[in-house]
Amino acid sequence: MNAIECENLSRSFGRVPAVQGLDLKIPEGSFFALLGPNGAGKSTLLKLLLNLLRPTSGRSRVLGRDSGSLGPADFRRIGYVADGQDLPDWMTVSQLLAFCRPLYPTWDDGLATRLRGQFDLPGDRPIKKLSRGMRMKAALLSSLSYRPELMVLDEPFGGLDPLVRDDFIQGLLEIPGDDRPRTFIVSSHDIDEVERLADQVGFLAAGRLLVHESADALRGRFRTVEVVGTQAVSSPSPVPAGWTEVKQPAENVIQFVCNSFDPAEGDGGIRARFPGSGITVHAMTLAEIFLVLARTHRESGRAAS
Amino acid sequence: MSAVLHLLRKDLRHLWALALAGIVFSLVSTLGWYWDLLPRSSGFLAFVTSQIAPMVILFIASVAVVQSDPAVGDRAFWRTRPIPPGVLLAAKALFLVLVFGLPSLLVNLYLAVSMETPSPVLLAMVVESTGMILAECLVAALAATVTTSLMQAAALMLAAAIAVLAVGALVPLPNLFAPWRLDLPDHAPRMAAVGLFGGFAALILIAHQYLTRRTVRTFVLLAVFIPAVLFSSGRWPVSFRFASLDSSDTVVTPEKSTGVQMMLIPPTITWGYGSVNDPATGRAVRAHTVAMNAAMRSVPEGRIIQVESIASTIRYPDGEELPFGSTGKVYWPFYSGLAQAQAICRELGLVPPAPYPDDSRRPVLRLFSVSNEKAKALSGKRGTLTATLKLYELAFHDVASIPARPGARLVRDGQMWKIRNIEVLKGSIVVALQHLRATSVLITQGPARPDFRSDGYRFGFVLLNRKRGEFSLSNFRWPSEDTPQWTVDINNHNISFGQPWKVGGPPIDTPLDESWISDAEMVIMSAVPVGTFEKQLTLENFEIPQAPDTPDSVPASYWQ
Numbered sequence: 113m114n115a116i117e118c119e120n121l122s123r124s125f126g127r128v129p130a131v132q133g134l135d136l137k138i139p140e141g142s143f144f145a146l147l148g149p150n151g152a153g154k155s156t157l158l159k160l161l162l163n164l165l166r167p168t169s170g171r172s173r174v175l176g177r178d179s180g181s182l183g184p185a186d187f188r189r190i191g192y193v194a195d196g197q198d199l200p201d202w203m204t205v206s207q208l209l210a211f212c213r214p215l216y217p218t219w220d221d222g223l224a225t226r227l228r229g230q231f232d233l234p235g236d237r238p239i240k241k242l243s244r245g246m247r248m249k250a251a252l253l254s255s256l257s258y259r260p261e262l263m264v265l266d267e268p269f270g271g272l273d274p275l276v277r278d279d280f281i282q283g284l285l286e287i288p289g290d291d292r293p294r295t296f297i298v299s300s301h302d303i304d305e306v307e308r309l310a311d312q313v314g315f316l317a318a319g320r321l322l323v324h325e326s327a328d329a330l331r332g333r334f335r336t337v338e339v340v341g342t343q344a345v346s347s348p349s350p351v352p353a354g355w356t357e358v359k360q361p362a363e364n365v366i367q368f369v370c371n372s373f374d375p376a377e378g379d380g381g382i383r384a385r386f387p388g389s390g391i392t393v394h395a396m397t398l399a400e401i402f403l404v405l406a407r408t409h410r411e412s413g414r415a416a417s
Numbered sequence: 418m419s420a421v422l423h424l425l426r427k428d429l430r431h432l433w434a435l436a437l438a439g440i441v442f443s444l445v446s447t448l449g450w451y452w453d454l455l456p457r458s459s460g461f462l463a464f465v466t467s468q469i470a471p472m473v474i475l476f477i478a479s480v481a482v483v484q485s486d487p488a489v490g491d492r493a494f495w496r497t498r499p500i501p502p503g504v505l506l507a508a509k510a511l512f513l514v515l516v517f518g519l520p521s522l523l524v525n526l527y528l529a530v531s532m533e534t535p536s537p538v539l540l541a542m543v544v545e546s547t548g549m550i551l552a553e554c555l556v557a558a559l560a561a562t563v564t565t566s567l568m569q570a571a572a573l574m575l576a577a578a579i580a581v582l583a584v585g586a587l588v589p590l591p592n593l594f595a596p597w598r599l600d601l602p603d604h605a606p607r608m609a610a611v612g613l614f615g616g617f618a619a620l621i622l623i624a625h626q627y628l629t630r631r632t633v634r635t636f637v638l639l640a641v642f643i644p645a646v647l648f649s650s651g652r653w654p655v656s657f658r659f660a661s662l663d664s665s666d667t668v669v670t671p672e673k674s675t676g677v678q679m680m681l682i683p684p685t686i687t688w689g690y691g692s693v694n695d696p697a698t699g700r701a702v703r704a705h706t707v708a709m710n711a712a713m714r715s716v717p718e719g720r721i722i723q724v725e726s727i728a729s730t731i732r733y734p735d736g737e738e739l740p741f742g743s744t745g746k747v748y749w750p751f752y753s754g755l756a757q758a759q760a761i762c763r764e765l766g767l768v769p770p771a772p773y774p775d776d777s778r779r780p781v782l783r784l785f786s787v788s789n790e791k792a793k794a795l796s797g798k799r800g801t802l803t804a805t806l807k808l809y810e811l812a813f814h815d816v817a818s819i820p821a822r823p824g825a826r827l828v829r830d831g832q833m834w835k836i837r838n839i840e841v842l843k844g845s846i847v848v849a850l851q852h853l854r855a856t857s858v859l860i861t862q863g864p865a866r867p868d869f870r871s872d873g874y875r876f877g878f879v880l881l882n883r884k885r886g887e888f889s890l891s892n893f894r895w896p897s898e899d900t901p902q903w904t905v906d907i908n909n910h911n912i913s914f915g916q917p918w919k920v921g922g923p924p925i926d927t928p929l930d931e932s933w934i935s936d937a938e939m940v941i942m943s944a945v946p947v948g949t950f951e952k953q954l955t956l957e958n959f960e961i962p963q964a965p966d967t968p969d970s971v972p973a974s975y976w977q
Contacts, residue, residue, distance in 0.1 A: 164491040184499040192497040199494055200485070202431050214423055215499050 141293035145310035191255030424508035493629035534831035606654030719763030800967035831855035844928025
């Protein structure tokens with residue numbers, strides 16, 4: 113069963129499209145990383161899913177319910193932490209927890225206490241006097257303590273120092289298990305952190321979902337390739353499908369990114385194109401893949417315009 | 418219910434200072450006058466403390482409690498928490514009722530009971546004051562529902578008020594209840610309708626915004642609802658008819674009077690300057706009021722004749738007829754100080770002092786107002802003036818007496834008299850007397866109605882020293898009206914008493930002093946209508962007088 117389903121989901125602000133014809137399915141129990149450059153529509157998509165915004169067209173379902181009809185009962189199963197989200201910041205952390213506790217039948221006081229200790233959150237200081245990282249941790253604490261089935265995090269790591277980030281991620285990872293599958297959706301620029309967690313990756317650009325596949329598959333098909341010849345080599349023309357960012361730093365050197373690498377086949381296909389040349393193939397991190405995708409999308413946009 | 422209380426506790430904990438200020442200023446604005454807490458030396462300070470500050474706090478608190486869980490934007494905390502909008506709305510409403518509605522209700526109940534207010538008036542007071550407070554809260558809450566800051570909410574209120582005034586001035590719909598048209602004979606039912614319909618509309622809009630969060634549509638509905646409420650209030654005014662419950666009212670139903678003769682004495686004079694509406698254009702044009710000296714005969718001693726209204730018509734030999742509508746209530750007294758002294762003495766069984774310094778002016782009746790252009794057009798044309806006068810008789814009726822000493826007070830039938838100070842000045846005595854009156858716009862009869870006047874025509878005052886067998890009559894004085902409260906009208910009288918008289922005897926040369934006043938009591942008399950009658954007066958060969966060239970001068974004929 114899917115925790116999230118979107119069909120042709122679109123949202124425009126005036127004439128500016130933020131999300132365009134998006135189709136997406138996220139299975140229950142996944143950790144989905146939503147990646148994309150600034151203004152790609154990540155926050156808008158998450159707000160559409162949680163009924164904070166209405167779609168211009170299309171529909172989405174969350175935990176089996178139409179997003180437009182998500183109500184208080186559904187939000188007992190959903191947690192939402194976002195950068196810039198309003199918190200009752202006149203409250204102390206203790207007051208925030210005391211306020212939230214009666215709202216959730218599944219509230220776990222023990223978990224809340226443990227997470228508060230782990231996050232090192234002061235209980236008696238108003239939230240408005242906390243640092244940004246502490247505020248985010250307070251928001252996360254108030255959302256994790258009822259063990260939501262779906263946890264939506266919108267740019268949770270932005271501006272956090274590494275220690276706080278680590279606390280944050282530990283908090284996410286260490287929720288005690290129960291018999292319900294728990295789904296996470298995280299939109300972030302901080303791909304290194306997401307890489308540790310994500311098993312599904314979506315890449316959003318200009319409101320369109322360009323890539324959606326498992327993190328392993330994505331990492332498996334992206335490679336950086338360097339060809340070094342004993343004499344001058346020339347890049348094939350036209351550039352083969354699946355090759356991007358083709359560069360020639362020297363007469364006998366060609367570098368490119370292959371986004372259709374088949375680990376089973378290895379570099380055999382590339383060697384066949386450059387007989388006698390040395391071929392070096394490197395795996396890529398999600399961050400490197402993200403940058404390649406972002407640059408490619410930008411270039412194609414420029415070319416189109 | 419527990420969820421509502423949970424959210425209410427959250428708001429009370431957050432906004433406790435505003436809530437406390439709201440409660441305190443609710444109390445001060447009403448009880449401050451009753452308990453003499455407000456500074457007497459600075460009327461402005463008292464006005465700010467009792468009128469402006471409570472309104473400002475009400476607005477700030479209403480906006481703050483709504484915007485603590487905003488209904489606009491996509492960042493509100495409650496939107497992603499299991500908090501139903503209906504429960505949230507109920508909590509906000511309960512906050513406003515607890516902080517503003519309930520204190521107002523309790524204070525008015527306390528006041529009404531303290532002033533021995535008749536139960537229909539008490540009910541009307543409570544309904545009016547609490548209803549108005551809650552309607553104001555709702556309007557502020559509505560402004561807060563579609564905005565994200567206090568400044569935005571205030572700007573929206575200001576913009577709406579300007580739009581209503583501007584559109585209302587441009588669109589003279591007959592049934593449009595315009596807030597600036599408070600000159601209606603009885604505007605209370607319209608105000609009640611505005612409060613009811615407006616409060617209901619505000620509730621719908623607030624609920625709409627919280628439940629749907631479609632801000633643009635809420636604004637569109639707001640733009641439709643405002644004129645609809647104003648129009649409906651004019652079309653279907655709401656009368657609570659509390660007056661019909663007014664059995665304990667002290668008003669006497671006047672009998673028909675006969676035998677009093679009245680006549681107009683030419684020449685006519687012009688009186689004052691103003692404007693009348695030109696029926697052709699609907700615009701105000703410069704006009705002057707035509708008045709005439711009058712004489713009254715066969716008025717029983719101790720009774721007073723007062724004019725209720727005058728309607729005049731001029732008919733010309735060529736068939737032209739010039740009707741003038743009723744001039745409405747004629748406020749200035751048609752009787753002299755002597756007549757009042759006689760009426761007061763008659764009720765108290767005293768011999769009226771003679772000679773008594775009488776006002777030598779003849780009574781002047783305002784007949785009609787005519788535009789200067791119309792008067793000019795009819796210059797030299799003579800016709801028959803017919804004036805129909807509705808008059809009523811007054812007699813002074815003993816209300817009560819209180820010891821003539823500072824701090825003395827008298828409570829009766831929703832009214833309270835308080836002597837605040839007594840000062841002896843060169844043989845005369847000035848008594849500072851405060852008159853508090855339970856009132857409501859929902860009452861249309863008796864002393865609790867809003868336009869009941871606490872002045873020297875309605876009330877007479879006598880200092881009576883029974884031990885010495887002497888009395889002193891007050892001079893005619895206008896009261897200075899304090900800032901009117903919603904349901905408590907306050908008038909401050911500074912009544913001057915001069916030469917004393919022996920009961921049934923001559924004036925006494927000994928001036929009033931502190932020893933005289935220490936044994937005295939103050940008798941408060943109320944003018945009560947005891948009879949009505951109608952007179953029709955006719956003047957042949959009447960020519961409309963022309964306005965003098967110098968607008969400020971009163972023609973010499975006025976003094977004849």
